[in-house]
Amino acid sequence: xxxxxxxxxxxxxxxxxxxxxxxxxxxxxxxxxxxxxxxxxxxxxxxxxxxxxxxxxxxxxxxxxxxxxxxxxxxxxxxxxxxxxxxxxxxxxxxxxxxxxxxxxxxxxxxxxxxxxxxxxxxxxxxxxxxxxxxxxxxxxxxxxxxxxxxxxxxxxxxxxxxxxxxxxxxxxxxxxx
Numbered sequence: 001x002x003x004x005x006x007x008x009x010x011x012x013x014x015x016x017x018x019x020x021x022x023x024x025x026x027x028x029x030x031x032x033x034x035x036x037x038x039x040x041x042x043x044x045x046x047x048x049x050x051x052x053x054x055x056x057x058x059x060x061x062x063x064x065x066x067x068x069x070x071x072x073x074x075x076x077x078x079x080x081x082x083x084x085x086x087x088x089x090x091x092x093x094x095x096x097x098x099x100x101x102x103x104x105x106x107x108x109x110x111x112x113x114x115x116x117x118x119x120x121x122x123x124x125x126x127x128x129x130x131x132x133x134x135x136x137x138x139x140x141x142x143x144x145x146x147x148x149x150x151x152x153x154x155x156x157x158x159x160x161x162x163x164x165x166x167x168x169x170x171x172x173x174x175x176x177x178x
Contacts, residue, residue: 002168004030004161005065009072009083011036016105017073019147020137020157024069028161033061035086043088055089062090067099067168069161070123074106074115079122087122095126099167101160102134112136129171133163 006025010017018034025032039054049055062068072079102119106112116134123130141153149157 002030002165003064003066004028004069004164004168005061005067006030006032006069007071007083007086008032008034008036009070009080009086010105011080011082015073016137016139016142017071019142019144020103020105020149021071023148024071024157024161030069031061031065033058035082038086040086040089043085049089058086058089059094063094065098066172067101067164068095068128069101069103069164070119071103071105072115072119074104074111077114078118079104079115083119084122087126090126092126095123095128097171098128099164099171100128100130101164102130103157103160104134104136106136106138108138108140111138129167131160131163131167133160135160 006021008018008021013036021032021034024030038058040058041049041052043049072083075081100123102116104112104115113136116136120130135156137153141149143150148154
């Protein structure tokens with residue numbers, strides 16, 4: 001099994017981002033982090049923050065993963081501030097060359113693209129390997145009755161997961177040969 005970490009960057013409990021994150025983690029047997037439960041403080045840059053057990057645990061989970069799926073709703077043209085704060089606790093030590101897939105949940109219309117671009121820019125700052133396939137899911141993509149996705153949306157997610165797993169395999173092959 002790939003050690004893929006799915007990160008819920010949304011804040012409201014029971015929202016579409018949480019539904020999607022849990023769906024992917026359950027369907028593909030991936031690990032899951034809900035940033036609202038990670039107990040990370042607002043980053044101030046103070047030295048003692050880096051020694052907090054919650055920070056150390058979070059950084060270890062990311063470092064030990066082979067790939068990451070970042071999921072965020074689009075808030076005011078970008079990812080959530082909470083997700084950005086969470087990512088600011090990381091360094092390229094945890095993310096350099098790590099395959100990362102990006103998913104945005106949007107309210108409909110043309111939302112979500114700016115969130116994806118924002119996450120991609122931040123991941124590039126860590127030297128992460130953001131995969132080409134990215135997804136925006138609008139409210140009509142979700143089957144709220146059973147906490148899943150409708151068939152077409154589930155296929156989009158499946159294709160993205162498959163591409164991420166391909167990049168994970170390529171990365172692990174490179175590491176093995178080095």
